Amino acid sequence: MLLDDCLSMDKVRVAYMHLVSSFFDVCAGIAQGRKASVFNFNTAVKSLHDTIALKSTGVAPHISRWARCIIEHAHAVCPASGATHDDSIIVAVVNEILQTPGDDTRTAILISTIKSAGDRLLAVDCTQKLLFVDFQYVDDIVSPASSVAQCSQIWEACETYTYDHGPKFNLGPSKSAIMPVGDSPVPADADLPTYFGQPICVVFSYRYVGVLFDNAFTMEAHFSQSIVRWHDAFNDHVGAGTAMNLPFLILAATVPQFVISTALHGVALCVSVPQAERSLNHMHAEWARSVLGIRGHRQGGWQALVACCGWPQRLGTCMLGEAIMLEARMMLLPPTNPARMLLLFARNSFLPCWATAVMDLRVRLGNLPDIRRWLGDEMAEAASLDPAVRRNSLRRFRTTIVSPSLTQYDQTAFEAAGANADWPVCEFLHTPCDFPMLLLEANFSSTQWKSLRVWALVRATGCWPLPLFGMTELQRVLDFCPLCGASLADLCHILQLCSGTESMRKELVLCYFVMVAIPQLAVSRTSGT
Structure with a gap:
């Protein structure tokens, strides 16, 4: 089951220091699973002043005149957006305010002395006076189902969610759909689950987070699409360079930045596609022939053609490096992360899959260690818990282990071509x-x-x-x-x-x-x- 856009723009009830309860529009990336940030609070959240004005025509909350004056005063001195101060300064201000006797006095000083909306949010959160109720950031959910009946139960739950909360799901081949995995039987039209009377469509390929998955997870569809995108990007690049009469060295030097980067996303998952590395290297050599002006000449080794253009890596080697680094990133995720759990399960299985293909690749490149064994248990656990340590560890692993091995891999191919x-x-x-x-x-x-x-x-x-x-x-x-x-x-x-x-x-x-x-x-x- 592929559920898309469960919550594109929801409204979250906020109890603001027990003075007013209002609805705030939460948007600007919240639906994509990102946490509410100070920027979102400052720019995308309705101000209390506007909320009170809207509530005046309906069922307005009971706000005393004194509380209304405090809120309006806080809104007057608080800009709609702005950079926040250092957290330690705000915590110090809050601690000083908490020493003032009387709840009313503390609240008045707290609202009137902090000028930025982001700082107010942080300060009120420190005092635990601001409560976010039932936050749900949901988008692009993959829900496995063992049968059509279980799919129907999932969509019944989706209808119940819509009745209770309001947000609706988007339906369509590129939105919410059913994809039979492997040899799963295709449900008949009469057995398809419905969402408020509209049947759910069945697809055999689906683009998820920018990667095209087929129902057998062979990644051949995404690989073929990446080849086409690279081919079109190179032809456009060469056409533009020829129109501007650029020398061939400048044209070659700009290929890695403006061509290779266009379809690099998701190519790490294609390492298990048969002949994927050979196909990419062959296409890369054809690019070199075009840049050097020998498109119709068939002699010349692939590696030598790429080296004459000054390109640091063959395109197939670039895919191998991306695959190793993707495995490393997954291995340094927290232990409870589903991606890491799935990777460990796949590595321990005897079935050929992407995880086993990357393990064989590391052996082929000189028996490279995985990143956890290279870091050690203590450092690996620290990287799993701290994103900053994780980024630094991945950077060192790429520069110390992966890049030198790939360079030697290409150098060996170049020497073999030169020995012909x-x-x-x-x-x-x-x-x-x-x-x-x-x-x-x-x-x-x-x-x-x-x-x-x-x-x-x-x-x-x-x-x-x-x-x-x-x-x-x-x-x-x-x-x-x-x-x-x-x-x-x-x-x-x-x-x-x-x-x-x-x-x-x-x-x-x-x-x-x-x-x-x-x-x-x-x-x-x-x-x-």
């Missing part, structure tokens, strides 16, 4: 002009940008021969051609005359550009000279 016999010996020795260290701040000419792009292109593709930028002392020719035996073989011979390269000349032309005043060195493959 099809890749030539490649080293960037020098450039014809001194490029500044901060390339993104450089004011290059079109020829310089083209030269830098060619260097990145040939490193990514690994096509033979490989141009290297250098000074005039670099060797321009080989003593002999290792393919046909011709002496003093230069780059022109390899591209146009050599019989050994005739079958691959079309591919070689894709990454060959005529660059004025830039010497080029022809080198053979790693297996050759």
Whole structure:
């Protein structure tokens, strides 16, 4: 059972220092489960002055003239909103007021001396004079039911709640609905529960907290949707960069911030999807081909393509890191938290699921410890109880354990790609002009940008021969051609005359550009000279 918006805007009865009982509108995020804050009290709650005016036409509470004067005076000196003072100052004021004899005198001083509405709320709460009755912050409830009959009982209880309190549930495929889990039978139309005569719809996928869940919880639907969102975001980003004629380095440097972050939410749950990491890495490599201008060229290792764009991680590796950190956050929740209890149950089961997939992932990345074993029992318990300690522990776990392991994981893949016999010996020795260290701040000419792009292109593709930028002392020719035996073989011979390269000349032309005043060195493959 998926119940949505049980309480979108409810009214809560407030007894204000036993002087007046009124209804206050509680909104501005309260329905989303957030606690009532000073900001909400200052900005979203009706003032007592307005409440008394509204009550005058109906059944007004019995307020003495003296009490009304005190309330109106407090409203006059109290701004509608404002920053609160330090809690210790307010507590000191309250303690001083409590030493004054007489309840009436204490109340009058308390209301008239504290100027901010937030401070008044805090002070009155310290004296336990302000009572919030029947607060209910309810939104997006998941209620498991074993049968259609139990679903009907839940909706009967929902009707009773509406009769008693007033707020209604939202119905629809994206609101309150029934989702059969796994192989559960689909209820017939005649057996569907109703809510005030309106039948509840049945869905097989549901978006909850921004994540699309299917009825089998395979997460394939959310993964496919994330792929589409990333693809669209990258095409929009490249289109905008091309329209502004941005250099490829600037275009590549902005991809992690403006593209990858668009669909990262919920991708940690997709780590158990078959071939998920491979699919993301393949898409990431296609992005690199597009940025480097070799979209139609199929050579080049995935990891090398990503490295030539300066991206710190492959997209699949980013998903692995998100999955490990999500498990760590769940493990540091309080012991009674349902998410942590469910995770512990799943880890101890023998069934393949997301929890077991993350455990296998940590083993694959070098037998990484879980965060509780890494912190120790005492520190882990402190993190479970204190949110500040929890955030600090998660930050240290990411920087100390997770990030170095993922970096080594990508580095191993890069070295494996570089060890391929099809890749030539490649080293960037020098450039014809001194490029500044901060390339993104450089004011290059079109020829310089083209030269830098060619260097990145040939490193990514690994096509033979490989141009290297250098000074005039670099060797321009080989003593002999290792393919046909011709002496003093230069780059022109390899591209146009050599019989050994005739079958691959079309591919070689894709990454060959005529660059004025830039010497080029022809080198053979790693297996050759």
